[in-house]
Amino acid sequence: DGGITQSPKYLFRKEGQNVTLSCEQNLNHDAMYWYRQDPGQGLRLIYYSQIVNDFQKGDIAEGYSVSREKKESFPLTVTSAQKNPTAFYLCASSSPGLVTTDTQYFGPGTRLTVL
Amino acid sequence: AQSVTQLDSQVPVFEEAPVELRCNYSSSVSVYLFWYVQYPNQGLQLLLKYLSGSTLVESINGFEAEFNKSQTSFHLRKPSVHISDTAEYFCAVSDAAGNTGFQKLVFGTGTRLLVSP
Numbered sequence: 001d002g003g004i005t006q007s008p009k010y011l012f013r014k015e016g017q018n019v020t021l022s023c024e025q026n027l028n029h030d031a032m033y034w035y036r037q038d039p040g041q042g043l044r045l046i047y048y049s050q051i052v053n054d055f056q057k058g059d060i061a062e063g064y065s066v067s068r069e070k071k072e073s074f075p076l077t078v079t080s081a082q083k084n085p086t087a088f089y090l091c092a093s094s095s096p097g098l099v100t101t102d103t104q105y106f107g108p109g110t111r112l113t114v115l
Numbered sequence: 116a117q118s119v120t121q122l123d124s125q126v127p128v129f130e131e132a133p134v135e136l137r138c139n140y141s142s143s144v145s146v147y148l149f150w151y152v153q154y155p156n157q158g159l160q161l162l163l164k165y166l167s168g169s170t171l172v173e174s175i176n177g178f179e180a181e182f183n184k185s186q187t188s189f190h191l192r193k194p195s196v197h198i199s200d201t202a203e204y205f206c207a208v209s210d211a212a213g214n215t216g217f218q219k220l221v222f223g224t225g226t227r228l229l230v231s232p
Contacts, residue, residue, distance in 0.1 A: 004158075006158075013150075040124065040223060040224055040225075042223055042224040042225055043159075043205070043220075043222040044203060044222075045219065045220075048219075058219075064171040090158055090159065092159075103149075103161055103164065104161075104220060105161070106151075106158035106159040106160070107158050108157055108158045109156070109157065109158050112154070
């Protein structure tokens with residue numbers, strides 16, 4: 001089945017540690033996105049990538065980093081510089097990335113808790 | 116820049132009653148509009164979208180939404196809800212006039228629909 005997978009589903013981290021969230025898609029989509037979801041705030045865009053080896057900052061990129069070495073993969077690293085990292089993180093993808101009508105498809109999410 | 120307002124953070128209804136979840140947007144250009152649904156601890160699923168053409172769009176599970184340009188609204192309705200419709204619903208907007216290849220989705224803060232027996 002085609003889709004987006006995110007792992008792990010739950011992640012616990014101590015303060016001061018970096019952690020990497022995985023996002024993989026087999027939909028052959030060009031564009032991929034990372035969002036952060038906090039209660040009562042909807043979704044906010046962290047980073048997005050329209051094509052392999054290229055990515056752009058979203059609205060709240062500080063304290064996060066990404067890479068896009070393969071079309072299928074778009075991992076997100078939450079660094080120790082992120083002041084309030086506890087949140088639900090959602091990865092999404094869309095294709096082909098140049099058409100404005102593209103629908104974004106979402107993964108199941110990773111819930112990160114900083115202890 | 117676009118913005119989306121979902122005034123109701125929570126809407127409680129009884130099973131088989133009708134429901135309307137409100138969504139208003141602000142934009143200086145033409146827009147595309149979306150409704151997504153999120154079940155607990157899951158990702159978002161596209162419920163329906165308006166791109167062009169008929170202003171009334173429908174989903175396969177009985178929801179519908181009407182694009183009203185003059186009122187800048189895209190309210191979601193269902194004539195008879197089920198317990199299984201309990202979820203959080205997000206309205207989103209994107210710029211339909213852009214030519215940069217990337218269309219940012221702007222989300223509302225969500226409305227939690229609580230259906231009781």
